[in-house]
Amino acid sequence: MWNGDVFLEKLYDEAISRHRNQSRVGLPNERRSKLKEALRDAIGSFEPNAGHAPKLLERVECNGYIRERVELSATPGLTYGAYVLLPTNVEGPVPGVLALHGHGYGSREIVGLLKDGSPDEGTPGIHQHFAVQLVKRGMAVIAPDVIGFGERRLLADLAENPDAPSSCYRLSTQLMMLGKTLTGLRVTEALKAFNYLASRPEVDADRIGLMGFSGGALIGYVAAVMEARINATVLTGFTNTIKDSIFAVHHCIDNYTPGLLVHAELPELIGLIAPRPLFLESGDKDPIFPVDGFRKAAADIQAVYEAEGAGAKLQTDLFPGVHEISGRFAYDWLKESLSS
Template identity: 75%
Template sequence: MTWGELKMYSWNGDSLLEQLYNEAIEQHQNHKATVGSDERSRMLKEALQELIGSFAPNATFRPKLLERVELDDYIRERIELSATPGLSFGAYILLPKQAEGALPGVLALHGHGYGSREIVGLLPDGSPDSGVPGIHQHFALELARRGMAVIAPDVIGFGERRLHADLAVNPNAPSSCYRLSTELMMLGKTLTGLRVAESLRAYAYLAGRPEVDKERIGVMGFSGGGLIAYITSILRPSIRATVLTGFTNTFKDSILAVHHCIDNYTPGILRHAELPELIGLIAPRPLFLESGERDPIFPVEGFRRAASAIHEIYESKGASDRLAVDVFPGVHEISGRQAYDWLKETLT
């Protein structure tokens, strides 16, 4: 082999990764050309469910009321639910006081942080947070104050749901994503699959509440909560509207280009589709995409590329008026400057 031939090969893997990514995209395009859009959507939904893995349902656990607090303009309940045997989780319910009739509902899914308390206006110890809110902006509380009933489940791996094994090593461990993700992958499952299973259980509980109109329920997720939200919406077509904030992007521009928590990675998913096409499976139902123009981990260039691709999907289904996009002057955080009211109006 000559030196010229040797130079065609790389001792590093950069070119190989680029080649494999490009081959995957080409395969997606070829598949789109050989099957109808409806058939491809069906196949992608089935693949997504298979890739994240499934968990045995818990048919015997009955929801438990843990706390009920009456505040000036809303009632806050704390309940316990279970989606799979041997594991339960807490969730907050926020019920507006002044609203009349059956309420629109929202499943609110937090991202990395200290759990559902971070989005319902509480500090990690459960006391009221009267200071300036962090990147989650108390968004569940903002939705409730607009007249929507909200359920905010604790996502496993954060706050009170960190693993004892992690806390024994570091009492201040920020999350248990790594241990949960790696052990579940070794079992052919994913942390995303477990989180989605619990999200679906929270949605079902909210839909069964007497105060809530089950035909008018949406979902809003931030960052890692956006990952859970979009899959939950795909798997439950009865979810009427979806808001994804601090999440929408392409795999290429975000989780393959920027260091992310391991819980963002689903083995094998790029064999089937890029992220914009997967999010596009929500179409033609209403969808709102929000991103900060200075978000360092979901870069705005990738967001704009993804939003454009999703717009093409909505346009192909005659539903471009059901897609809304907002790039706000911020970082990796919630804005809500348009999303909150859009969700209220869409669910009304």
């Protein structure tokens, strides 16, 4: 056979068979520990920047909350902005949330701003201004700019096309050639934002959660696996199997981590968050994270949670919609999970 369809299917089936065989060898906790280490190795590491002092760039009074803009740095030679939303109608310290946007024009898209930084008074897009939804429920929110989007697109890409939607391709390919990954860099910066939020006096460092959408949920699940202090996690517009989504649909290159499928399918990796509370949300007509794949993944993750004695800590919502945030249950679930 000249084409490689059957060959690729065979390689996938062999990988899944190895996962099953490996899960039968040794204790479950041993496999979980090995998978965490394998995930850490697969995404790569970056030198930490312990000497950079966060810088306040702006502070704006909004309706029911304060919006700050701060500059952070997670690795030497690279800084980034993050919005911090602080509720004004509750007494602190309050629960906190690390909010991670997906493809689009950056953190402004989730804090109620347009591309130019002016207020977005229109109907929210697929991100639904979700950071604002969270702060209005009494939680402090940090929304870092994910590298490759909005103000963090590469100058090389903007020189070719001022309207370039992202710099994911150039970042991913060059980092891979250097033995690193874009996911690794994004997770490193997300966890720096988490640590900064935890250091704020307005925030209860023992009650911090995470909410990520689409590519932000990819960053989010890895961050939650790596950081045990993330108490509750919402993943929306992402949970699926690699076979039903990443392999079946044309995705941005930032979804691909070299060698990851050697170790586990995506549901087992997301299941490493157990036994901490986890909420999975997806639209029933999402074209890039299909509904059948979501159902399979959710069932597999439920089995992981049941095995960990934490079945009740996993919640799902398959809502009527496409590739977008709903939040119809997730926002309040996150608040409740961080209030106990």
